Amino acid sequence: MATWSNLNLQNGASPLMEQIIFFHDHTLIILIMITILVSYLLTNLFFNKYINRFLLEGQMIELIWTILPAFTLIFIALPSLRLLYLLDELNNPLITLKCIGHQWYWSYEYSDFYNIEFDSYMIPSNNLKNNEFRLLDVDNRIILPMNNQIRIMVTATDVIHPWTIPSLGVKVDANPGRLNQTNFYINRPGIFFGQYSEICGANHSFMPIVIESISIKNFTNWINNYS
DSSP, X not given: OOOTTOOSOXXXXXXXXXXXXXXXXXXXXXXXXXXXXXXXXXXXXXXXXXXXXXXXXXXXXXXXXXXXXXXXXXXXXXXXXXHHHHHHOOOOOSEEEEEEEETTEEEEEETTTTTEEEEEOBOOGGGOOTTSOXXXXXXXXXEEESSSEEEEEEEESSSOEEEEEGGGTEEEEEOBTOOEEEEEEOOSOEEEEEOOSSOOSTTTTOOOEEEEEEOHHHHHHHHHHOO
C-alpha cells in the first residue's frame, strides 16, 4: 500500500506491475536525457554572441532534428506496445472472480466454487480495530491464491466504477450493461489495497478494494469452510 511521503510507485506484487515499473523507468530516463539536452542548448543560445545575417535555411540540421525525435518515439513505442499486449494476455486462468459495482459498495462472486457471493463495504472510522486502516479496509476481503492466473470479470449496476489495485497493475472500468475482463498474477502473499481512481459521484471515493493473497492450500481450506 502507499505509505507516508512515498513519491515512488508502490512495490509490484505481480509480474505485470514489475513490467509497468520497468517501462516507467525506461521512459523517464529518455525524458531526462531530452530535458538535459534541450536545457543545454537553450543555455548556450542565451549566452551565444555569434550571429549569421545571411543564414536562410539549414536542411541538414532540420533533417537531423526531425529524424532524431522519430527514433526516440520508436524507443518508447515498442516497449509500450509489448506491455499492452502482455496486459491483455490471458492463459488458462485458475479462478474467475466477478466484481459488480454498486452505489458505494462492491459485490463479488466466485462462480467456480459453489457460487460464493458476498458484498464488500468500507469499514466506518468509528468501527475500526487497531490493525485496520482508515478509508482502506473493508468488512469482506477478496481471498485469492498466489502464484496462479486470476481472471476478473467487472460490471456495474448503475454508473461507471473503476476497479483499481495499483500494486498489481490492475485498473479496469465497471460499466453498466457491459462485461469487462482483465487478469493478474499475484507472486507473493500479502494484503493489497485499492481505491477509487475516478470520482464519478458523491462518496464514490469511499469504495475501497482489499485483496488478501494466500497459498493455494489455505485458499482451498477457505473455500471448503466458507458458509
